[in-house]
Amino acid sequence: MNWLSQQKGSQLLKNILKSKWYPGIFQWPTLIVFAVIMHELLVGIPVAHDNFGTAMTWVLWWPIIPLIFLLVGRFWCAICPFATVSDLVQKFVGNKRPVPKFLKKYGIWIIDALFILITWADHIWGIVESPRGSGVLLLMLTTGVIVAGAFFERRTWCRYLCFIGGLAGNYSRAGALELRGTPEICAKCNVSACYKGTEKAPGCPMFEFPKTMDNSARCNFCGDCVKNCPNDSITVSARIPTKELWFIRKPKLEESFLAIVIMGIVFVQNITMLEVWTDIQQWIGSVLSTNNTDIIFTVAFIIAMAIPALTLYLTSWLASLKNSDNALMNFTKFGYALIPLDFAGHMAHNLFHLLAEGKSLLFTGLALFGIKNEGASAALVGMETIVFLQYLLLALGTFASIYAAYRIAKSNYKGQEVIGTVIPYTILTLALVAFNVYLFLLPMAHRM
Structure with a gap:
């Protein structure tokens, strides 16, 4: 029954993408x-x-x-x-x-x-x-x-x-949905309508060949390839979140670098919303002998970007002592393992704004029509609920990142190399999540 339900769900998604109304039915209201x-x-x-x-x-x-x-x-x-x-x-x-x-x-x-x-x-x-x-x-x-x-x-x-x-x-x-060509069918196709386009729809706007695409990084589910494929080869299906991270064939340094940069950005976003941020600014100002807040923030920002990147590189160097790759290659391969924790930290931070300030959408919307709600709380739920959800997200992200690191190691190495590689990245993941937990324990300021 589960397989049958998945097949029906996949076919439904495919039919939506194939519809002449899609994606316009969403594009114009959004615009x-x-x-x-x-x-x-x-x-x-x-x-x-x-x-x-x-x-x-x-x-x-x-x-x-x-x-x-x-x-x-x-x-x-x-x-x-x-x-x-x-x-x-x-x-x-x-x-x-x-x-x-x-x-x-x-x-x-x-x-x-x-x-x-x-x-x-x-x-x-x-x-x-x-x-x-x-x-x-x-x-x-x-x-x-x-x-x-x-x-x-x-x-x-x-x-x-x-x-x-x-x-x-x-x-x-790390997403739960993927679009792929059927290899057995696509191997016999020589028209490449999915990329070039037809009278039905333009070619892939993201410069992808759907028939050979093996990742979801650049597929935007526009549906053009589904409409254009003469062999009905394109499939849309659900998958285990993070599964794609386990088997990346051509890892790129710049993508792994972005993953660790996002971690630093989340740290910055959290720290600057804390009451302790004032004390941090004063300390940095005293060290630099300046009261210029722009300079102080810029220095703090650079440090927040640099520490996670340097820590990942150090971890990658330690892993290189146990496997056959150098530190830079390990950095490139295992930076992807941090994406689930990136998402968890990013979403945990965003939950505060969404749930602690969510009613502001209603209040400001009504204000457009002259209806005011002065003094009303903008919170959708209490802080206890928000904190619980934040910790739950961080726990799930931690597990997913550690498991992703294990699967990446398992697909690249054998025997003791796997364990020797996973341990440093497990320690790094736990250290990063511990710092996130500490930040979420401290009171934050509201935007709205």
Whole structure:
């Protein structure tokens, strides 16, 4: 019965992707909501606490986006308003030039850099706490999308430049849904309609060959390949979350680096919301002999980025003493094992905003119609519930990361090499989660 249910579920998902209404039925409402959010951020109430655009962006969308990536892969990327704008620009004024070689080679590194830069800029200029700042950030991203869509083919921005796409790629590897071609059928196909496109739908916007695709990092479930495949070869199926991480054939340093960078960013986001952050700033200021808060934060930010990366490299060096790979190769292979813990820490942090400030969506939405709820609590549940869910997420992420490290080691080494490799990464994972637990024990400040 379970197998039959899975087959029916897979067929249902496939039928949805094949429908002529998909993904447009989701794209256009999302684009309209995006337009409302942009209006509110740029010309609405200038106070974040009362701004509907701020609530929608930072209390709802940003907190749940990691969960979307885990449950349904890069589905968001199929309906993302930036992607829709890119498609429209390309349709009417696009030159459809080939992607520059430097973007193909360094795209993920650029994504890593943008992710770090935007996080740094948020804390320096208070983007999240400022509706106008958030609006300007979205305008800048929209400008980049329009330029990329006007000059280059397909979704160049989404594949090689979007910092959210980088996050999506990492988390989707651990996701519970996958789209694949059937090897036996695809091996006999010589038309490559899934990549090139047909009159039914464009070719893969993410420059993927679905018939040979072996990972979910860049599949956005747009459904174009399902519509185009002449042999009905494409399958959509559920899988064990994190399973893809166990058998990555071509690990990339830049993707593992992003995984450890996300860990550092989560640390920064947590620490700067704590009451103890004031004491940390004063201490760093005294060491540097400066009162400049921008300099102080920048130094703290660099330290928060560097410590997890250096710790992972040290762990990889220790593992290299027990296996046949050098430290850099171990860093590249086992950085992926941290993705489940990344997700858990990221989602645990976001739960605070979603659950402690969730009613602000209702309050700011009603305020658009002149209905005010002054003094009402924005919390959806009590802090005890939030803390319990945070610890549950961290526990699941810890187990998943340790098990992923074990499976990666088992697929690459034999005998004592496996145990000798897993132990250092287990210790690293436990140390990282212990620090996360400590941070979540401390009181945090609200955004709304």
